[in-house]
Amino acid sequence: xxxxxxxxxxxxxxxxxxxxxxxxxxxxxxxxxxxxxxxxxxxxxxxxxxxxxxxxxxxxxxxxx
Amino acid sequence: xxxxxxxxxxxxxxxxxxxxxxxxxxxxxxxxxxxxxxxxxxxxxxxxxxxxxxxxxxxxxxxxxxxxxxxxxxxxxxxxxxxxxxxxxxxxxxxxxxxxxxxxxxxxxxxxxxxxxxxxxxxxxxxxxxxxxxxxxxxxxxxxxxxxxxxxxxxx
Numbered sequence: 599x600x601x602x603x604x605x606x607x608x609x610x611x612x613x614x615x616x617x618x619x620x621x622x623x624x625x626x627x628x629x630x631x632x633x634x635x636x637x638x639x640x641x642x643x644x645x646x647x648x649x650x651x652x653x654x655x656x657x658x659x660x661x662x663x
Numbered sequence: 664x665x666x667x668x669x670x671x672x673x674x675x676x677x678x679x680x681x682x683x684x685x686x687x688x689x690x691x692x693x694x695x696x697x698x699x700x701x702x703x704x705x706x707x708x709x710x711x712x713x714x715x716x717x718x719x720x721x722x723x724x725x726x727x728x729x730x731x732x733x734x735x736x737x738x739x740x741x742x743x744x745x746x747x748x749x750x751x752x753x754x755x756x757x758x759x760x761x762x763x764x765x766x767x768x769x770x771x772x773x774x775x776x777x778x779x780x781x782x783x784x785x786x787x788x789x790x791x792x793x794x795x796x797x798x799x800x801x802x803x804x805x806x807x808x809x810x811x812x813x814x815x816x817x818x819x
Contacts, residue, residue: 604780605789623793629697633690
């Protein structure tokens with residue numbers, strides 16, 4: 599699975615990657631990152647379980663990241 | 664007497680479920696609000712949300728209507744013709760490209776091509792594509808969560 603971005607970087611001088619591409623919509627990505635941090639950072643589910651879920655999901659969906 | 668619509672009931676049930684973790688529910692609401700306030704037409708977003716709900720068999724999401732889309736002119740008549748989007752003349756080129764991308768994503772996301780993304784970018788701009796694809800994964804997750812946790816009873 600290729601991880602070469604299909605959109606250009608939104609950050610002048612920086613290569614295209616998962617961070618710089620998403621900056622095309624900074625408000626949306628800030629809100630997404632805040633939700634993701636909240637999801638990972640608390641609650642009753644341990645980080646070991648969350649990481650196992652994340653990796654299983656990445657494997658099942660063919661995510662190269 | 665106020666009578667709740669089925670969509671109101673779904674929204675309340677989902678809020679109750681997500682409310683088990685209030686800070687996460689608030690972050691989820693903020694993400695969706697930011698998406699709706701972004702550069703992509705609310706009509707296009709709503710048609711796409713409902714098409715995803717159909718393909719994922721999310722009864723809960725099909726009951727709901729997003730006010731921003733209705734305010735922008737989306738009608739029940741057009742929603743009723745959504746399954747005919749490839750041939751129905753009421754669907755714009757933007758709507759067709761976006762719905763096609765969604766269907767492709769749900770059926771086989773690894774088969775999405777450079778041409779598919781370029782076509783979407785030509786219509787939405789890069790900012791729109793990031794917004795659109797973020798909305799796509801937000802609703803993909805929400806529809807599956809609704810189904811898994813029985814936010815609304817299935818019909819049929």
